[in-house]
Amino acid sequence: MTEMHDVTETAANDRDVTDLVLEDILTGVLPAGTWLKQIDLEKRYDCTRPEVRRALDRLSQKRLVEHVPNRGYHVYQPDGRRAQEVSDIRVILETAVADRMVERATPESIARLRQLASHFDRMTMVGTVLEHYEANLAFHRELLLLSGNNELVDLVSEIRQRTSSAPVSQWRTRARVERSAREHHMMVDALEARDVADLKRLIEAHIRQTGDAAPAESAARQA
Amino acid sequence: MTEMHDVTETAANDRDVTDLVLEDILTGVLPAGTWLKQIDLEKRYDCTRPEVRRALDRLSQKRLVEHVPNRGYHVYQPDGRRAQEVSDIRVILETAVADRMVERATPESIARLRQLASHFDRMTMVGTVLEHYEANLAFHRELLLLSGNNELVDLVSEIRQRTSSAPVSQWRTRARVERSAREHHMMVDALEARDVADLKRLIEAHIRQTGDAAPAESAARQA
DNA sequence: GTTACCAAAATTGGCGCCAATTTAGGATAC
DNA sequence: GTATCCTAAATTGGCGCCAATTTTGGTAAC
Known part of the structure; x- marks a missing residue:
């Protein structure tokens, strides 16, 4: 698993977790191939598991991240x-x-x-x-x-x-x-x-x- | 609230609830303006609440249904x-x-x-x-x-x-x-x-x- | 050094539960 | 008949919990 580094800033309350994750993907903080562990994202974005799950599901619908059952989600490789x-x-x-x-x-x-x-x-x-x-x-x-x-x-x-x-x-x-x-x-x-x-x-x-x-x-x- | 009628068929296991709801919207079974109560959808599609919620969230992301906080989801009116x-x-x-x-x-x-x-x-x-x-x-x-x-x-x-x-x-x-x-x-x-x-x-x-x-x-x- | 196995730890997936909010219906006042 | 208020019922939203699955690390065998 590609490791993720914690950030220190707290979640901005006016922006959805989906947006925050997307931003980190687009800016390269979460590079292609990175496994996005739910429990790590909870800490990173200071939010709850259901919020993380919703964000990940939405991003997977947009095909920015791929869901692998029982293993989690990872950022898609460039194609x-x-x-x-x-x-x-x-x-x-x-x-x-x-x-x-x-x-x-x-x-x-x-x-x-x-x-x-x-x-x-x-x-x-x-x-x-x-x-x-x-x-x-x-x-x-x-x-x-x-x-x-x-x-x-x-x-x-x-x-x-x-x-x-x-x-x-x-x-x-x-x-x-x-x-x-x-x-x-x-x-x-x-x-x-x-x-x-x-x-x-x-x-x-x-x-x-x-x-x-x-x-x-x-x-x-x-x- | 526009009323919904129950159907008698059970959920087809090979198709996601999202697809089932979408099909009913597209075929007019769930007309524009219909409020989609989560507890009714559970019964209609013989599935659990989390599945219903995921389906509704996905459909709202596609702007087929609108989410009104604390009130639920309804099918968008034609525009x-x-x-x-x-x-x-x-x-x-x-x-x-x-x-x-x-x-x-x-x-x-x-x-x-x-x-x-x-x-x-x-x-x-x-x-x-x-x-x-x-x-x-x-x-x-x-x-x-x-x-x-x-x-x-x-x-x-x-x-x-x-x-x-x-x-x-x-x-x-x-x-x-x-x-x-x-x-x-x-x-x-x-x-x-x-x-x-x-x-x-x-x-x-x-x-x-x-x-x-x-x-x-x-x-x-x-x- | 490599491979296989196993147990513990870590993580995902999904359910039940209940607080918060809205709706519906009945009673009352005008 | 209409408007307002109140309460009970219905529904939504979100959290905690735990079973199921995967990963990790250590040990043994070759």
Whole structure:
């Protein structure tokens, strides 16, 4: 069994144990393969066994953890194929609504997105892994809200958690982080310019983490 | 509180209580708005309280039922906006992979789909609501498997359960049922003819339940 | 050093129980 | 007839407990 280390902080009462465990999985505190002992989680999150069980059941329903009868639950190993498939789905969904996002963008929403992109920049510099991750989510959620389809916004949020969009695996290098930050701003640029094709291209490159999407003049703009 | 009627059959041991409750919701036995009393479900499905609670928690996570603290759980009311949004998502996803489906279709898979379309025809005539529903799911799952993206197949299965794709609301008229049956065969025709555009058009019309998608000669083919 | 066995310790799984909360029905006042 | 109040009944929520199962560590045999 992979060992788990106790933490000293008490459970935050406004957040469910499910959220706390999920956070620790996504930030790498509970790495892939870790066996999650119920009695240890009770202590770690300062909660009762039934709460732990509910959290674990929920996470297993989301396929973040696997339940092995009579042995317990462990964090799923990364699966490259699943990750690829989830990225493909995200590309399909997010590019399909690019025209709607452009059509519905207002100066206020553009300003808001610019602000969130800058916030991500700052978290890149001074934030924790979690703050960084959450800044990224905030940006993308605000962008997707422009689609006008709430179910799609929620769905993308859900599926992102399933695989390699988790922070421990998403940004492997400093260069990748910086590129992501630039891409955020470029997406806002494309939105402002009402350039649907550019926005689609950026979204796809961003999700797949491929290519160099940066025209030189757009990069200069951030300086 | 909306009253629930007891059933006389015992729980099928190979299926989880979650599945049983879900089936009763989807087939209209437990209509929208019904309060699901834990002690009644225990009797209905011949199981223990913890099993009922787990099932209800899972269904509430899927937003099929709503949990009201200290009052219990009730089946969600239909929400037209959500239904529309889910249909939009399905159209995006399923049409996006139409080219992949055409590209990957083999004579064997086409024969299999033809068989499943015929099975749906038969269930339309002689099957129960549930058998009919499951025949539809089987057809669509087999079709989507041609995309090669398992996550997408699973995801579409999941989101279909959320709203008006449930059998109680999907087929309101005999004519609608018959059109769905015809559309299945036409999708297989398009696949066989490797006509991506036609397949996309059929898939969209099918999901939205709009229009008359039938060219006269295709309809004659089924006679 | 490796393998097999066994007992103790650790952990999971699930049930029963009861406190807390809500609902339902009857009585009373207007 | 309607509104309010009160109490008993019904139901939910959550905890403690223990049987069942697995893991761990020590010992013996090869």
